[in-house]
Amino acid sequence: MNTPSADASSVRIGALAPLTRPGWAEAGRHLLAGLELAAGEVNDTGGIGGRPLELVVRDTAADPEKAAAAVDELAGLGVAALAGEYHSVVARAAAARADALGLPYLCSSAVLDALTEQPADWVARLAPAQSRGWRIYADFLLGAGHSRIAVAAQPSVYWASGTRILRDHLTVIDLDMGTLTPADVCDELAGNGATALLLLVGHPDPAVPIVQAVRRDPRLSEILIGAPAGQPEFAGWASALGDDGAGIPFLRYLPERLGPLGARVETALRERLAEAPSFVAFEGYDTITVLAEVLRSQGVDRAGIAKSWPHVAVEGTRGRIRFSRTPGIGVWQWAWPPIQVADRDPAEPGRFRILHTG
Numbered sequence: 106m107n108t109p110s111a112d113a114s115s116v117r118i119g120a121l122a123p124l125t126r127p128g129w130a131e132a133g134r135h136l137l138a139g140l141e142l143a144a145g146e147v148n149d150t151g152g153i154g155g156r157p158l159e160l161v162v163r164d165t166a167a168d169p170e171k172a173a174a175a176v177d178e179l180a181g182l183g184v185a186a187l188a189g190e191y192h193s194v195v196a197r198a199a200a201a202r203a204d205a206l207g208l209p210y211l212c213s214s215a216v217l218d219a220l221t222e223q224p225a226d227w228v229a230r231l232a233p234a235q236s237r238g239w240r241i242y243a244d245f246l247l248g249a250g251h252s253r254i255a256v257a258a259q260p261s262v263y264w265a266s267g268t269r270i271l272r273d274h275l276t277v278i279d280l281d282m283g284t285l286t287p288a289d290v291c292d293e294l295a296g297n298g299a300t301a302l303l304l305l306v307g308h309p310d311p312a313v314p315i316v317q318a319v320r321r322d323p324r325l326s327e328i329l330i331g332a333p334a335g336q337p338e339f340a341g342w343a344s345a346l347g348d349d350g351a352g353i354p355f356l357r358y359l360p361e362r363l364g365p366l367g368a369r370v371e372t373a374l375r376e377r378l379a380e381a382p383s384f385v386a387f388e389g390y391d392t393i394t395v396l397a398e399v400l401r402s403q404g405v406d407r408a409g410i411a412k413s414w415p416h417v418a419v420e421g422t423r424g425r426i427r428f429s430r431t432p433g434i435g436v437w438q439w440a441w442p443p444i445q446v447a448d449r450d451p452a453e454p455g456r457f458r459i460l461h462t463g
Contacts, residue, residue: 116157119160119179121195123165128166132214186211189389207408210229217235217262221435239267256302287314287317300328302330333354334355340381350454364422395426415429
């Protein structure tokens with residue numbers, strides 16, 4: 106094993122993640138675990154041409170302005186590329202700034218289609234576009250007999266984009282969580298004919314109180330609750346809701362079965378996190394795996410890294426990763442990662458069931 110020497114100048118990658126509130130810190134912790142695991146493995150196998158790979162981590166706390174400032178700082182620190190971020194509105198700010206500065210950015214988890222307003226040569230993305238994932242979720246709902254749904258939504262570019270996607274396939278009734286309480290939501294559901302309620306809101310609040318209110322309302326025993334953004338994937342959801350958190354379908358970006366690399370990484374991530382790794386942790390690992398391969402072939406020249414996006418062909422934990430130009434999406438896109446609709450099994454909430462794939 107050719108471990109890079111400690112005195113070699115490092116190759117630095119800036120890593121963005123929401124690690125404190127109001128960011129979804131649990132997702133940020135999983136993302137960072139994947140980034141760090143992959144970086145450690147790169148260094149255990151010789152680093153980048155004998156130089157250690159160093160992650161320079163910055164907490165975005167779900168704040169677009171903080172993220173843009175972090176991109177400026179990291180660019181000044183001489184990072185070769187940027188990685189990470191979970192929240193779409195934050196990644197959008199980071200992507201715009203990185204593209205303006207000429208700093209390569211491989212976005213790990215954010216799904217908003219319009220990650221950049223204009224086509225961007227410097228930005229690539231691993232997560233599937235929201236239009237693809239949420240269309241698959243709409244297909245699942247239709248297949249399960251739910252064509253008239255209610256969405257409990259907070260104001261956000263991300264939630265508004267998701268609602269538009271759903272409206273292309275389903276009859277959607279809007280419930281504005283800027284004005285409604287969980288009890289109001291129950292009253293609305295009891296009279297509007299919707300057979301499903303989708304949570305397009307933050308976690309834990311108001312998502313947890315809404316679930317608890319609906320589960321306890323005898324008028325709504327037949328209502329399906331869904332959370333397409335993936336909240337039930339995380340242990341914090343199960344801890345907050347217990348049995349009430351089961352049977353709530355969500356999107357996750359994993360194959361039905363992991364291959365040998367994915368299985369090995371899953372074991373290592375589970376040990377690092379002391380819990381089952383989410384799909385976000387795999388996204389983090391794959392991000393560094395791709396960047397390390399690019400750095401080995403292109404060196405640390407930023408322009409060379411960006412020009413390499415269309416030539417990437419890297420085996421990740423969830424399949425072979427390649428980037429292409431996809432209609433309607435301005436960044437280099439992996440088209441596509443595997444997508445599942447899953448839920449926590451009501452008979453065993455610690456176990457996930459795969460309900461639909463796309």
